[in-house]
Amino acid sequence: MPVDMCFLKNTENNKTVALITKDSTGRYLKLAIVSVQDKELIKPFKPSAIESQASLLHPLSSGGVLVVGSETLAVYGTVHHSVDFPILKECVISCVGAVDSSRYLLGDANGRLLMLFIETEQSIDTEQTNITMKLEVLGETVSPSCIAYLDNGVTFVGSCLGDSQLCKLSSAADESGGYVEILETFTCLAPILDMSVVDVDQQGRDVVVTCSGFGRNGSLRLVRSGVGINEQASIDLAGVKGVWSLRCGTEMAESDNTLVLAFVGQTTVLSLKGEEVEETELEGIAADQQTHYCSNVIGNKILQITGQSVRLINEETLQLVSKWAPPSGKGISTGSCGGSHVVVVVGNELFCLDIQDSSLHQLSHVTLEHEIACVDVRVLKGDSGTSNICAVGLWTNISARVLRLPSLDTLHTQPLGGDILPRSILVAEFDTRTYLLVALGDGTLHYFQMDPDSGMYP
Numbered sequence: 001m002p003v004d005m006c007f008l009k010n011t012e013n014n015k016t017v018a019l020i021t022k023d024s025t026g027r028y029l030k031l032a033i034v035s036v037q038d039k040e041l042i043k044p045f046k047p048s049a050i051e052s053q054a055s056l057l058h059p060l061s062s063g064g065v066l067v068v069g070s071e072t073l074a075v076y077g078t079v080h081h082s083v084d085f086p087i088l089k090e091c092v093i094s095c096v097g098a099v100d101s102s103r104y105l106l107g108d109a110n111g112r113l114l115m116l117f118i119e120t121e122q123s124i125d126t127e128q129t130n131i132t133m134k135l136e137v138l139g140e141t142v143s144p145s146c147i148a149y150l151d152n153g154v155t156f157v158g159s160c161l162g163d164s165q166l167c168k169l170s171s172a173a174d175e176s177g178g179y180v181e182i183l184e185t186f187t188c189l190a191p192i193l194d195m196s197v198v199d200v201d202q203q204g205r206d207v208v209v210t211c212s213g214f215g216r217n218g219s220l221r222l223v224r225s226g227v228g229i230n231e232q233a234s235i236d237l238a239g240v241k242g243v244w245s246l247r248c249g250t251e252m253a254e255s256d257n258t259l260v261l262a263f264v265g266q267t268t269v270l271s272l273k274g275e276e277v278e279e280t281e282l283e284g285i286a287a288d289q290q291t292h293y294c295s296n297v298i299g300n301k302i303l304q305i306t307g308q309s310v311r312l313i314n315e316e317t318l319q320l321v322s323k324w325a326p327p328s329g330k331g332i333s334t335g336s337c338g339g340s341h342v343v344v345v346v347g348n349e350l351f352c353l354d355i356q357d358s359s360l361h362q363l364s365h366v367t368l369e370h371e372i373a374c375v376d377v378r379v380l381k382g383d384s385g386t387s388n389i390c391a392v393g394l395w396t397n398i399s400a401r402v403l404r405l406p407s408l409d410t411l412h413t414q415p416l417g418g419d420i421l422p423r424s425i426l427v428a429e430f431d432t433r434t435y436l437l438v439a440l441g442d443g444t445l446h447y448f449q450m451d452p453d454s455g456m457y458p
Helices: 086-090
Strands: 002-007 015-023 026-035 040-042 048-050 056-059 065-068 072-076 080-084 093-098 103-108 112-122 129-140 146-151 154-158 164-169 180-186 192-198 207-212 219-223 242-246 258-263 266-273 276-280 291-297 301-306 310-314 320-324 334-338 341-346 349-356 359-367 372-382 385-394 399-404 409-415 422-430 433-440 445-450
Touching (some): 002 056, 056 093, 065 093, 103 146, 258 291, 301 334, 310 359, 320 359, 341 385, 385 422, 399 433
Parallel strands (some): 334 372, 372 422
Antiparallel strands (some): 002 015, 015 026, 026 048, 065 072, 093 103, 103 112, 112 129, 146 154, 164 180, 242 258, 266 276, 301 310, 341 349, 349 359, 385 399, 399 409, 422 433
8 A cells, every 4th residue: 555655856758656555564665667668667676675664765866765764864875874862752754855966855744844865975984874864853744745946045835734834044042942934924724623703893894703723823813805915014103094005206107116105294205126125305395394195297297295385296307397375375284186187175175276387386175164173086987978076075174075076166065974074085086976975084985986077965
């Protein structure tokens, strides 16, 4: 009865296969040549008796084979060498991965990673080949099912019993005495031994709770439906009030290469160069003011709305080309842009500006009866063509209002009810429908379907 098998590494046209077989008398290593042309076994070798608990084979670069047992590691090839390692009595070797011709990684099902060193020396006097083996424990990992050494000490440890890991092997021991650093973990729910649907936060949002993994890798997992986010990088910055991405510079990139971060009373610009992030200065950006809105706009320009002014900046030269400030001298609380239209909020006043070539022009102005909390500008495509819509959320009467641009005429007012202020508003298109989304300060989201031509809700 076969236990394990592998093909040996040789350069001949025919391949050599190694098998562990067992019967009532014990376990044996059998070698045979496979005829690739005839697709049959030829020239079988005499079976060799091996350890009674041997269960794993791995080909060696020398053309031999490594036999892994419960107490011994043995090399079979031109010469035979076997070593008893006491530590193997505490291990269950589940997989082997080659690092190079003399080093092999062994995965312990109990969650340890070991390194086997095989050194071969040719005796000058006797012309015999001497083999020495040494086994060392590197550190702890997930219970491995497979091991693949990549490069520069980086190793992938795959597991069927827990989360797979990307590890870094180091030459110096860490604080715990190990030589393994976990670089990344790949989530795996398998094997799921039990599961249940539970409303964890008592808000009607059911999640699936699973008993995942096995043994030391066992865990409880919460599975939700929605959009997953994978973190690529992180920077510790306190007090960030807003983040916007831009494309700028003389060598215009196909994707955004700059981040604008708003803080109270100031603005910071981060440049993305490959995988590196560094703080930089853009001449046209007002770094000593808090940014309320920033984006690339038409005409290869960058628009920055701060608490004092609206600034238009050239994308390539990064020079300020135009600037607008409220006539009353009051501070700007927020703003938004869509197409060529810019809408600026000053208390309960709305100003509509237009981007023409390299300048900003005021088109209209309206004063509402209540303070404005949030604003969004969107260019929509309706049956009658494109239309510019501005949506605002109002304080005091807790409502959302839709206005037409550039006239700022009111198209529709939608009461939101309650006494929680609107914090964010957005006009969005999903498939062929247009929706108005309003987020309140308590986390509640209101959504309304709207007509892009009239702004009315059908």
